[in-house]
Amino acid sequence: MKLIHLFLCAGNAGDAGIKGDMGHIGKMGPIGDKVHLGSTCDCGRYRRLVGPIDINLDKLRNALKFVKNVLLGLRETEERYYLLVKEAKMFQEASMNCRLRGGVLAMPKTPNTNQILADYISQSHLTRVYVGVKANSDTVSEGLPLITFSGWSDSPPSTNSSCVELLSSGTWAHTQCDNSMFFICEFPKSRRRGGIAPTLVS
Template sequence: LDGPSGLKGKPGEMPLLHPSGTTCDCGRYRKVVGQLDVSVSKLRNAVKFLKNVILGLKETEERYYLLVKEPRRFRDASMNCKLRGGTLAMPRTSNSNSLLADYISHAGLTRVYIGLQEGAGRYVYADSRPLQGFAAWSKGGELIPSVPPPTNSSCVELLSTGTWAHVECEVTMFYICELFFLAVLATYTYWHLV
């Protein structure tokens, strides 16, 4: 592998020097990065406080729940949750149902609207999916499709005991909204900038 030498290359760039002509002292930058890490940690704790205490959100891996203490009729409650970027809460599992029941119980309430209605002889969640699998009806709580519901009781309330019961849709009561992360961020920004 002997051969003639190649052409001389271009000179390399000089290392970045401090104006005094010395190389970078990165120790102080490490200190700044460490301070930023502490600030980020404090910010994460502040956001957690904001979500859980100020906004009163309950959090799961997939969604947030917001107990709204503004008594409304079912239709108005549903619309208000949509304005916040979500729906009325839809407890599809015993775990989510228990979480919501504990939420209203700890708030000192006994009942709230949830996103479940009877219509055309079947139960439908706020997202238009039919009720399947899990249900937590109180004794005698489920309507029989062949028997018309009494008056306008096709709406469903969650009791602090964790059971569901029928309620007239025109009754005003508190409710729980179910939100996804981006909806929570947008809602907080909207309500605090308006």
């Protein structure tokens, strides 16, 4: 009865005591099973396989360059391709034709590009083609700046109503926009800017 009385009359629990010391570290477990080592890499064998692949890739790149530069007659700079279209058209028709191919009329905005296009004309046994430059203007036909380069042999014409032809000598000359002649289209190389893939053949 006295124990029951003490249990029933016990008060609330006290605060937790101080944390005790860590117990002793247990014994080490049994040693695991022995693993089997993998086979040694035969790296020389893979090098022999990869080497010919690299050579074949280089050959493929050269073949593609041959197709672009010879069969299609393309010229290129670091950023652009150029295609001389041997279809005589008036200026507006030539401009639209380049757009349908995914490009614009060529814009010789630097001396280097101008010379590449002039050589292109000469090597194609032509004397002149349409390019995307406005007469008496510092802009090309797309409204973009020409920077500081100009290919006029003398002073530019006093009116911007005429169009511009690039001669095989590298100089510019004004011509009537309703004249029919061959023309050069240009296409950007980068496709990450949302450009349309060029249609290089008709």
